[in-house]
Amino acid sequence: MIENNNFNRRKIIKYVAGGAVVLSLAGLGYSTGQVSSLQQTNNNLTKNLDKKSYLLDSWLIHGGGSNIKKMPNIVDKAPTVNIDEVFYFNHKSATCRVDNNTEPFIMPSYKLGEIIVDANTFYMVMTAQNLVVKSIQEFDATSEFSNICVLESYEGVCFTEASVSKQVYGSRFTPEPFTSEITVVDATSFAFTAYFDETIAPVNFAIFGPKFTFTGALTSGSVVVKKLSDASQTLPRKPINQ
Numbered sequence: 001m002i003e004n005n006n007f008n009r010r011k012i013i014k015y016v017a018g019g020a021v022v023l024s025l026a027g028l029g030y031s032t033g034q035v036s037s038l039q040q041t042n043n044n045l046t047k048n049l050d051k052k053s054y055l056l057d058s059w060l061i062h063g064g065g066s067n068i069k070k071m072p073n074i075v076d077k078a079p080t081v082n083i084d085e086v087f088y089f090n091h092k093s094a095t096c097r098v099d100n101n102t103e104p105f106i107m108p109s110y111k112l113g114e115i116i117v118d119a120n121t122f123y124m125v126m127t128a129q130n131l132v133v134k135s136i137q138e139f140d141a142t143s144e145f146s147n148i149c150v151l152e153s154y155e156g157v158c159f160t161e162a163s164v165s166k167q168v169y170g171s172r173f174t175p176e177p178f179t180s181e182i183t184v185v186d187a188t189s190f191a192f193t194a195y196f197d198e199t200i201a202p203v204n205f206a207i208f209g210p211k212f213t214f215t216g217a218l219t220s221g222s223v224v225v226k227k228l229s230d231a232s233q234t235l236p237r238k239p240i241n242q
Contacts, residue, residue, distance in 0.1 A: 059136065060231050061149050063190060064088035065221015069214075071105040074116055081105040083122070085216055087190050091151065092131055094182050096192045096214050098124045110209030112164075121163035123172055126194060126214070128153040128180045136225070146186040147225040154179050158194065160204050169203055176201035186225035191215035 066086050070079035081103045087096045101122040109115050130153055137148040157175035161168065177200055183191045193213040198205040224231070 058228050059091075059149075060224050060226050060228060061133070061151075061184070062090040063184060063221065063223035065190070065223070066219050067190060067214075067216030068219050069216035071101075071107065074104050074106060077106060083216070085214055087192065087221075089131075089151075089182060089184065089190065091133060092129075094128045094131060094151070094153075094180075094192065096124075096126045098122060107162075107207070109207045111206040115164045118163040118166065121161070121168070123159070123161045125159045126156065126178070126180075126192065127158075128156040128182070128192075130155050131182070134181070138227075141230075146188050148186075149184050149225045151182045151184070152180065153182075156180050156194070158196075158201070158204055160207065162207070169207070171203075176204050178204065184223050184225055187223060189215065189218055190223050 064087060066084055069083040069085055071081040071083055072078065073080045081101065083098055083101060083105070085096055085098055088094070100120055101117060102119060104119045105117055105122075107115050107117055131151040132153070134150040134152045135148075136150075139145045139147055156178045158178050159172055159175050160170040161172045162170060176196070178197075179195045181193045181195075183189075183193070191213050192215065193211065194204070194208065195211055196205040196208060198210075
């Protein structure tokens, strides 16, 4: 009887939010009816995930360009120093990059206090991988608001280097990990929020703190958060050669 009971016990796989959790029913005493109920729940969850995947496939989520961030100058602390943040993103990955600062500027750091970053020394590259769409907020064409998409990632690396009074902090070659949340607004803005853990990202934590949002005025490029059906309305109606 023990051998027969062990033979009849089963395992099921329950899919939740894109992950798979294996639940073993061995030794738990589930009846046939209970197993059928769990299997039905599993089927419903799978269908819901398929539906969400289908809905996501009907959206265009991508963009790239330049944000200009104004930083305080070292004379009167007016926000006149332009920091050019070049960015690119799609629904799977995102990058934000600052190659240089042509002028010194004041940065209110998290642990170092107010610091002056020497001219031509600030460098930063942030890359987030395996983004997932956290939410999409849709507005119709008559609304004063634009579509908003929030993406998040638990996999990212950040290279940061800056010189303060000729002392170099960080490195262009040694990255620190971070997690992120990215908010993009159709045709309007790109905001890259980074979360730094002091134990594994001490340099970025000291400069930016546990949470910092990199954004600015969108001066070039584009941000697209549109349904395919809406985007198709802007396509040419005649062949280009006519």
